[in-house]
Amino acid sequence: MKYEEVVARFEPVIGLETHVELGTASKMFCGCSTEFGAEPNTQVCPVCLGLPGALPVANEKAIESTIRIGLALNCSIASWCRFARKNYFYPDMPKNFQTSQYDEPLCIDGYLDVDVNGETVRVGIERVHLEEDTGKNTHVGTSGRIHGADYSLVDYNRAGIPLVEIVTKPVPGTGALAPEVAKAYVTELRDILRTLGVSDVRMEQGSLRCDVNTSLNRAGEEWGTRTETKNVNSLRSVERAVRSEMLRQAEVLESGGTITQETRHFQEQTGDTRRGRSKEEATDYRYFPEPDLVPMAPDPEWVEQLRKGLPELPAARRVRLRDELGVSAEDMVQMTNAGVVELVGATIDAGAPIGEARNWWLGYLAQKANEREVDPAELPITPAQVARVIALVADGALSVALARQAVDGVLETGDDVDAVVAARGLQVVSDTGALEQAADEAIAANPEVAEKVRGGKVAAVGALVGAVMKATRGQADAAAVKEILLRKLGVEG
Amino acid sequence: MSDLTRMTAAEIGALVAGGEVAAVEVAQAHLDRIGSVDSQVNAFLHVDTAGALEAAKAVDTARANGTVLGPLAGVPLAMKDVVVTKGLPTTAGSKILQGWHPPYDATITERIKNAGIVMLGKTNMDEFAMGSSTENSAYGPTHNPWDLSRIPGGSSGGSSAAVAAFEAPLSIGTDTGGSIRQPAAVTGIVGHKPTYGGVSRYGLIAFSSSLDQAGPFGRTVLDAALLHEVIAGHDPRDSTSIDGPVPPVVAAAREGAAAGSLAGVRVGVVRELGGEGYQPGVLAAFDTAIGTLRELGAEIVEVSCPHFEYALAAYYLIAPSECSSNLARFDAVRYGLRVGDDGANSLEEVMSLTREAGFGPEVKRRIMIGTYALSSGYYDAYYGQAQKVRTLIARDFAVAFERADVLVSPSTPVVAFGIGEVVDPLTMYRNDLCTLPASLAGTPAISVPCGLSDGLPVGLQIMAPALADDRCYRVAAAYEAAAGPLTFPEVTA
Numbered sequence: 006m007k008y009e010e011v012v013a014r015f016e017p018v019i020g021l022e023t024h025v026e027l028g029t030a031s032k033m034f035c036g037c038s039t040e041f042g043a044e045p046n047t048q049v050c051p052v053c054l055g056l057p058g059a060l061p062v063a064n065e066k067a068i069e070s071t072i073r074i075g076l077a078l079n080c081s082i083a084s085w086c087r088f089a090r091k092n093y094f095y096p097d098m099p100k101n102f103q104t105s106q107y108d109e110p111l112c113i114d115g116y117l118d119v120d121v122n123g124e125t126v127r128v129g130i131e132r133v134h135l136e137e138d139t140g141k142n143t144h145v146g147t148s149g150r151i152h153g154a155d156y157s158l159v160d161y162n163r164a165g166i167p168l169v170e171i172v173t174k175p176v177p178g179t180g181a182l183a184p185e186v187a188k189a190y191v192t193e194l195r196d197i198l199r200t201l202g203v204s205d206v207r208m209e210q211g212s213l214r215c216d217v218n219t220s221l222n223r224a225g226e227e228w229g230t231r232t233e234t235k236n237v238n239s240l241r242s243v244e245r246a247v248r249s250e251m252l253r254q255a256e257v258l259e260s261g262g263t264i265t266q267e268t269r270h271f272q273e274q275t276g277d278t279r280r281g282r283s284k285e286e287a288t289d290y291r292y293f294p295e296p297d298l299v300p301m302a303p304d305p306e307w308v309e310q311l312r313k314g315l316p317e318l319p320a321a322r323r324v325r326l327r328d329e330l331g332v333s334a335e336d337m338v339q340m341t342n343a344g345v346v347e348l349v350g351a352t353i354d355a356g357a358p359i360g361e362a363r364n365w366w367l368g369y370l371a372q373k374a375n376e377r378e379v380d381p382a383e384l385p386i387t388p389a390q391v392a393r394v395i396a397l398v399a400d401g402a403l404s405v406a407l408a409r410q411a412v413d414g415v416l417e418t419g420d421d422v423d424a425v426v427a428a429r430g431l432q433v434v435s436d437t438g439a440l441e442q443a444a445d446e447a448i449a450a451n452p453e454v455a456e457k458v459r460g461g462k463v464a465a466v467g468a469l470v471g472a473v474m475k476a477t478r479g480q481a482d483a484a485a486v487k488e489i490l491l492r493k494l495g496v497e498g
Numbered sequence: 499m500s501d502l503t504r505m506t507a508a509e510i511g512a513l514v515a516g517g518e519v520a521a522v523e524v525a526q527a528h529l530d531r532i533g534s535v536d537s538q539v540n541a542f543l544h545v546d547t548a549g550a551l552e553a554a555k556a557v558d559t560a561r562a563n564g565t566v567l568g569p570l571a572g573v574p575l576a577m578k579d580v581v582v583t584k585g586l587p588t589t590a591g592s593k594i595l596q597g598w599h600p601p602y603d604a605t606i607t608e609r610i611k612n613a614g615i616v617m618l619g620k621t622n623m624d625e626f627a628m629g630s631s632t633e634n635s636a637y638g639p640t641h642n643p644w645d646l647s648r649i650p651g652g653s654s655g656g657s658s659a660a661v662a663a664f665e666a667p668l669s670i671g672t673d674t675g676g677s678i679r680q681p682a683a684v685t686g687i688v689g690h691k692p693t694y695g696g697v698s699r700y701g702l703i704a705f706s707s708s709l710d711q712a713g714p715f716g717r718t719v720l721d722a723a724l725l726h727e728v729i730a731g732h733d734p735r736d737s738t739s740i741d742g743p744v745p746p747v748v749a750a751a752r753e754g755a756a757a758g759s760l761a762g763v764r765v766g767v768v769r770e771l772g773g774e775g776y777q778p779g780v781l782a783a784f785d786t787a788i789g790t791l792r793e794l795g796a797e798i799v800e801v802s803c804p805h806f807e808y809a810l811a812a813y814y815l816i817a818p819s820e821c822s823s824n825l826a827r828f829d830a831v832r833y834g835l836r837v838g839d840d841g842a843n844s845l846e847e848v849m850s851l852t853r854e855a856g857f858g859p860e861v862k863r864r865i866m867i868g869t870y871a872l873s874s875g876y877y878d879a880y881y882g883q884a885q886k887v888r889t890l891i892a893r894d895f896a897v898a899f900e901r902a903d904v905l906v907s908p909s910t911p912v913v914a915f916g917i918g919e920v921v922d923p924l925t926m927y928r929n930d931l932c933t934l935p936a937s938l939a940g941t942p943a944i945s946v947p948c949g950l951s952d953g954l955p956v957g958l959q960i961m962a963p964a965l966a967d968d969r970c971y972r973v974a975a976a977y978e979a980a981a982g983p984l985t986f987p988e989v990t991a
Binding site: 054058060090092094096102291292293 | 581582588590595598600601602604699700701702703704706707708734735736737738819820822823826827828829831832833845846849869872873874877881
């Protein structure tokens with residue numbers, strides 16, 4: 006069935022559950038570091054390993070971040086709430102229960118407005134709650150899954166990292182736009198989280214993870230049975246997952262079948278979803294209030310302070326970019342389509358001029374994102390790092406070519422701009438002696454070009470500039486090189 | 499020098515601090531005593547001869563270097579095996595933890611070490627503190643020094659027997675529903691359950707988190723108070739620990755004994771804790787104790803706590819529910835026993851086989867009851883309802899404490915019974931009838947010896963409002979001074 010036929014015959018209802026790893030320095034219930042990428046099982050202690058006798062102590066910063074997220078999503082903040090234990094057995098869970106929240110979440114009943122094709126869709130927020138992450142299993146063997154693995158390894162570095170779960174209300178009425186609304190919601194949410202500075206929101210590193218609920222019903226009928234699609238690891242996948250699940254469910258329903266309430270796994274390669282656990286096999290989590298922690302009762306005055314301290318959120322920033330900084334309507338559309346509005350805004354906020362910020366994100370960085378098949382925001386470079394590159398170019402410390410090498414270095418290594426510049430020896434060659442010599446060599450090697458320039462065809466000097474730049478591995482200031490060449494050839498620039 | 503093992507902790511502490519006796523000598527005397535009687539008593543699961551002598555030597559060295567020693571420096575202590583001790587085996591009386599050497603110390607272990615107290619070893623207990631007789635230990639029962647064919651109480655039976663058999667002047671127990679007070683009562687010693695949150699639970703292998711409290715055993719009220727003061731006080735690693743001053747228990751014990759009067763103290767006799775099901779000899783000893791209190795000038799009033807009769811039912815829902823979650827971590831993945839890991843069994847099978855082999859029948863019974871009580875659809879009827887009963891019991895206490903400064907009852911309905919005599923779990927559970935209300939309300943209670951029934955000790959329970967632990971000690975010390983010491987039997991090789 007074609008997508009057009011699906012949306013002609015069925016109405017989709019979507020819902021999203023997003024997990025965000027908070028960027029706190031220490032874990033949710035102990036003092037261990039949360040840094041990504043350390044040697045397995047080096048950031049652990051009796052508490053996050055769940056050793057007998059160990060007890061949790063809640064991370065106040067994580068509670069604060071959760072409240073700020075709730076406020077940014079227009080939620081009510083509970084005046085009193087508790088943690089609860091979610092009980093189930095899995096080897097990545099040190100205690101075989103996850104300390105989470107159940108019927109008493111920290112934030113409830115908010116909304117987030119997202120723009121899709123110039124239309125505003127309001128996505129209701131059911132709840133925002135705080136919990137702890139699990140460890141990470143690696144199943145070694147051909148399948149890569151637990152069944153049939155030769156052996157499995159568990160890394161508990163991630164166990165206990167604060168995790169915020171953001172659950173939307175069901176979103177009906179989006180019709181054919183459902184996949185785009187889902188993507189736009191996660192994008193906007195990610196931009197808000199980044200603006201709040203509560204997480205590095207890297208989908209590829211798993212610090213932002215998304216489960217997508219989808220159901221279909223015929224017009225005028227009750228909502229259909231929903232499936233929950235997991236393993237949706239990029240913004241692009243959010244859209245693809247909803248679309249493919251709509252197509253699959255429509256096929257089933259059209260052929261007279263019924264939809265089973267189940268968990269499905271998105272397949273990055275094929276773009277379809279595969280069956281996981283069905284709800285009949287689902288665990289009874291036996292939630293009960295966590296007796297090792299005291300209830301949380303955020304002081305309303307503190308919550309008010311947090312509300313006042315919220316930064317300018319992306320929607321407001323978009324308005325400001327357009328109205329105050331004079332980004333043209335055309336540029337806004339282009340930037341929106343490329344998914345870089347937020348990035349440009351943040352780069353400007355980090356000190357870069359509008360034009361440069363726009364050019365980098367729509368140009369070189371968009372190209373890099375394309376090569377990697379990720380969204381620009383998923384590139385491992387921050388707006389602040391881009392602003393730094395732009396500043397180095399403005400200061401004359403880097404040429405544009407060098408600046409691109411610096412960006413490449415950041416993307417490859419994850420190091421900071423200045424570290425990359427230092428490590429790779431990226432600097433404009435301002436040693437005039439060396440440039441003079443390179444210019445002489447270029448002229449000697451290209452006598453015909455040199456003759457043309459002497460003869461008045463000044464534009465031909467470009468080839469000589471190129472030769473010098475090549476000889477200096479791009480580390481020279483092209484304008485200075487041109488000036489030297491013209492002087493040597495006796496032509497005024 | 500008279501027999502060091504017959505001295506009180508206070509006496510030993512004074513002799514060591516005054517340089518009249520070496521801590522090493524004291525430790526050796528107790529190790530010798532353990533060597534001669536413990537084959538019959540079986541109070542210890544692990545005797546740490548080298549560690550004890552080393553700790554004692556450190557005390558002697560500190561004194562030689564001019565350090566002023568604390569009141570319990572150089573005093574030996576027996577530690578219940580549910581408390582985590584770095585590098586020393588810690589099994590909680592279970593096979594599932596056989597061979598586990600914890601990498602960290604419980605807070606109370608740290609405090610005991612810092613006070614210069616000499617830890618002799620780890621004592622036997624009902625598996626995971628579930629029981630009233632120490633028969634549920636995976637390592638064989640402990641024998642009551644008063645009659646080796648009888649139980650020493652439980653779950654802290656190893657700790658109570660060690661003190662009653664003069665193997666140690668002090669020991670640590672933990673009390674969830676009576677596991678300090680009942681063993682103290684049936685072995686003729688003093689045991690106190692502090693206010694919930696008064697003593698850190700960090701490093702106590704959890705049975706029921708909302709009920710567990712560690713507390714002291716001694717042969718005198720003052721000894722128990724001295725140890726109480728060492729282990730009590732706020733611990734930032736336990737969120738449920740009380741951030742406030744420790745009640746002045748040592749001063750209260752001294753004053754109570756010195757004053758020789760309880761004039762102006764209102765003692766409430768709880769009507770519901772007596773009568774049917776209580777042995778006549780126990781009731782007779784209790785009545786005599788009331789007479790003594792009256793002679794001391796106390797005003798005796800009768801109080802009614804109508805909801806106490808539901809304490810047993812509520813306790814046997816709350817404690818198993820919490821334990822079903824707390825004990826989930828024993829799954830063969832990270833530490834302790836692992837059964838069936840032969841490459842053919844799946845992860846789930848290894849977990850099941852390990853838990854099948856590693857847990858005893860009483861532990862399995864409670865895990866199953868708790869799993870059922872927390873399951874979806876039953877939560878409100880069982881766990882939720884039990885929590886409401888808990889609130890009603892706390893209200894009963896509040897009302898009673900308007901009319902009385904302390905409440906009294908027998909500590910147990912019966913004296914020590916024979917090993918193997920009680921097979922029915924419900925009959926066993928009734929041992930905790932008198933002790934459960936204070937556990938559920940989180941209020942402090944002490945058991946002090948009050949004579950014999952057919953040659954076996956009876957305990958007097960004195961209960962006080964939360965944070966008023968000192969009242970328990972004051973009344974107990976006054977009573978002890980008036981009633982005079984018990985004459986302990988000889989355990990001979």
